[in-house]
Amino acid sequence: ETGVTQTPRHLVMGMTNKKSLKCEQHLGHNAMYWYKQSAKKPLELMFVYSLEERVENNSVPSRFSPECPNSSHLFLHLHTLQPEDSALYLCASSQGDLLSGNIQYFGAGTRLSVL
């Protein structure tokens, strides 16, 4: 148990559906992240939030919309996805400034399948 909880663990959706992924961290951290893990590709950073403000957005398509209402919760809203968006979506959190270790702790992920 890493202290980062993601729900749901599995999600199947059609291309016209709207769904949301949820991440909650119980570690008192001040930064949260979304990563995408596709088969045969390295983990890709999608978004970074620090103190509830988005500080990085890695050219992610607008069909992915993040939301960070407070320092403990992070959402990823999904709409009109494509089959190539099928992947494992990982949430992480960290504490500290850029010059410290800023160790990231990961959740177990949401396995998303887009039909």
Place this chain on the structure above:
Amino acid sequence: AQSVTQLDSQVPVFEEAPVELRCNYSSSVSVYLFWYVQYPNQGLQLLLKYLSGSTLVKGINGFEAEFNKSQTSFHLRKPSVHISDTAEYFCAVRNTGRRALTFGSGTRLQVQP
């Protein structure tokens, strides 16, 4: 820009044998280095990290890694592996100016009896 190369996509090894998983990185600035492990159907768990100081770092489960600045490498080693070490291992770097990690493509360690 920085990048991470894990030279081996799969490493088969017999139980109780030693193993080395290779990682090389490129970056124009100072970096922090990490190894994570991912067991089936789970998220990533931190194995060990290099932030500063001694270039030989020890982590959990008997793993260790050595930071070699001149060769820009951070290879992971274990003197004697167990069946339970079967997993995917990821090397990652973070430069001191950013929060984001850059990951390698992963090495699947397969420990056979």
